[in-house]
């Protein structure tokens with residue numbers, strides 16, 4: 890079998906209960922990735 894190079898296609902955005910932003914990526918082979926962007930970082934605590 891030849892190597893398969895994953896192609897990450899942005900599949901949408903989601904927001905967790907904590908308010909963090911989650912990006913979803915999908916390859917046509919079915920593999921998925923998620924990237925979390927914590928929005929709490931840098932936010933001053935009160």
Ligand SMILES: [Zn+2]
Pocket residue numbers: 893894895896916917918919920
């Ligand atoms: Zn793939």
